[in-house]
Amino acid sequence: MILVTKRIKPVPIEKFSEEELINGLEQGDGKIITLIYKRNIAVIRNMVNQYSNIILEAEDVIQEGLTRTIMNIRDKKFKGASSIHTYLYSICKNICLKECQKSKIFYPATASTDLIDEKQEDYYDLLQSVLIIKEQMEQKCIEIIDLRFSLHPVLTPEMDLSNQGTAVMMPFEEIARKLDILPDNARQRFKRCLEKLIEAVKQDKQIEDFF
Amino acid sequence: MEMDEKDNDREKKLRGLWNDAKRYKEVRDEVRQSLFQSHETRFIIPFYRKKYFAIAASLIILIGISAILIFIIHKPSSNSGKDELTIGKDTILRLQMDKQEAKARQEIYRDELLLQWNNKYDTISHLVVFDSPNGKIVYRTEIKPAQQSFKLPKDLLQPGKYEWYVGDHKFKKSLIIDH
Numbered sequence: 264m265i266l267v268t269k270r271i272k273p274v275p276i277e278k279f280s281e282e283e284l285i286n287g288l289e290q291g292d293g294k295i296i297t298l299i300y301k302r303n304i305a306v307i308r309n310m311v312n313q314y315s316n317i318i319l320e321a322e323d324v325i326q327e328g329l330t331r332t333i334m335n336i337r338d339k340k341f342k343g344a345s346s347i348h349t350y351l352y353s354i355c356k357n358i359c360l361k362e363c364q365k366s367k368i369f370y371p372a373t374a375s376t377d378l379i380d381e382k383q384e385d386y387y388d389l390l391q392s393v394l395i396i397k398e399q400m401e402q403k404c405i406e407i408i409d410l411r412f413s414l415h416p417v418l419t420p421e422m423d424l425s426n427q428g429t430a431v432m433m434p435f436e437e438i439a440r441k442l443d444i445l446p447d448n449a450r451q452r453f454k455r456c457l458e459k460l461i462e463a464v465k466q467d468k469q470i471e472d473f474f
Numbered sequence: 475m476e477m478d479e480k481d482n483d484r485e486k487k488l489r490g491l492w493n494d495a496k497r498y499k500e501v502r503d504e505v506r507q508s509l510f511q512s513h514e515t516r517f518i519i520p521f522y523r524k525k526y527f528a529i530a531a532s533l534i535i536l537i538g539i540s541a542i543l544i545f546i547i548h549k550p551s552s553n554s555g556k557d558e559l560t561i562g563k564d565t566i567l568r569l570q571m572d573k574q575e576a577k578a579r580q581e582i583y584r585d586e587l588l589l590q591w592n593n594k595y596d597t598i599s600h601l602v603v604f605d606s607p608n609g610k611i612v613y614r615t616e617i618k619p620a621q622q623s624f625k626l627p628k629d630l631l632q633p634g635k636y637e638w639y640v641g642d643h644k645f646k647k648s649l650i651i652d653h
Contacts, residue, residue: 291501293508300509313596315620326509330502337501386494393495409496412489432489457485464488473491474484 284347288329289336296333300325303348307355317362328355331387340383353379361388392470396463404456410438411453587631589649590623591640599641606635606648617641 279287279295287295307328308321331354335341341350357379397405410433435453439446464470589601595617601624603613613630617640624640631651639646 291504291508293504293511296505296508297511313619326502326505329505330498333501333505334498387498389491390495390498393491394499397492397495408492412492414493460488460492461484470491474487 281343281346285336285341285343288333288347291333296329299347299351300329303351306352310352310356311359314359314363317359317366319359319362324355324358325351327358328352331384334387335383340380350379354384357381357384389470389473392467396460396467399463400456400459403452404459407438407442407449407453408456408460410441411435587626588623589626589638591645592622593641593645594620594622595641596620601638601640602643603631603636603638603649606637612636 279298284295284299286292288299304321304325307325311319311321311324328351332341332347332351341347345353361384413433414431435446435449438453439449442449444452464474596619598619599617601613601615601617602611603626604611613626615624617624633651636649636651637646638649
């Protein structure tokens with residue numbers, strides 16, 4: 264008996280249209296993310312190698328670039344002015360340039376591209392700072408702030424069903440029910456945790472400047 | 475009253491940041507997970523390949539051990555120190571030893587030949603070594619951006635006069651390998 268094993272052929276990225284790639288990224292399709300990674304990693308590696316004075320791994324840069332690209336697509340900030348590969352490259356290049364600025368290294372020949380929104384890229388740095396602060400907080404605080412800050416749709420009788428209503432913070436009664444504590448305790452815990460968060464944020468110059 | 479408004483505005487911004495950071499982390503994890511899974515799949519090797527892999531690994535280990543033993547046996551004595559020879563702005567490092575020892579240890583001598591230069595190139599450049607008397611190129615290799623030295627491969631150059639340069643022919647330097 265001859266045992267025949269079928270090898271699954273990888274699908275080349277060229278078989279996907281630009282629209283399919285963008286939709287795939289928007290939906291977080293792992294196959295599309297991997298294809299875009301494989302298609303671009305060599306170019307990104309080459310680009311990262313040019314910045315010899317900064318310690319950056321091409322793999323980390325492209326992962327961060329892909330994250331920002333997906334976020335921008337989901338937030339409708341990617342307008343389609345270039346191909347998705349060029350856009351990703353621009354974001355990755357900007358990440359490297361930012362790292363150079365942090366290390367006070369100036370590369371005159373590598374100006375940033377106008378394909379990306381610089382302010383939006385700065386905003387991702389802020390988000391990273393928030394995540395660092397979050398990591399240092401108690402799990403109970405993270406949990407209650409997550410609940411309180413999560414948007415809670417409120418439907419009023421006047422609104423038709425297609426309208427999701429105004430999004431407000433989750434009421435303490437509902438938080439209390441979810442955490443199985445009293446509403447007053449939920450209110451106090453949130454207040455205490457918010458104070459800690461504000462205190463931590465005040466220590467971060469970048470976030471404080473944002474406020 | 476004004477203070478309350480300021481606090482509210484701050485809390486609103488903080489809420490936006492907090493939620494965006496949460497969303498950003500979720501996307502980052504999604505990307506990592508996708509790439510990790512693809513790497514994981516790539517490294518699943520069928521058993522028949524593992525067998526060849528084991529044989530290849532054993533051979534590499536055997537060759538490695540032999541190379542280490544050869545190196546230990548032919549290790550140069552400690553009194554043959556390094557000499558730094560400076561030509562213009564460029565520097566060539568080479569082992570200094572008497573002629574007979576040099577012949578005996580020719581291979582090790584060649585291992586130690588290091589070319590260095592001061593110019594930093596932004597793009598990929600080339601190191602070219604050519605025979606000085608007839609101008610024939612004996613070795614040519616790519617030099618990465620910002621690279622400033624290159625170790626010449628073992629057994630590359632026979633004793634004689636050479637010239638070499640990186641990038642531009644105008645900056646050529648001479649290189650003499652004694653018998």
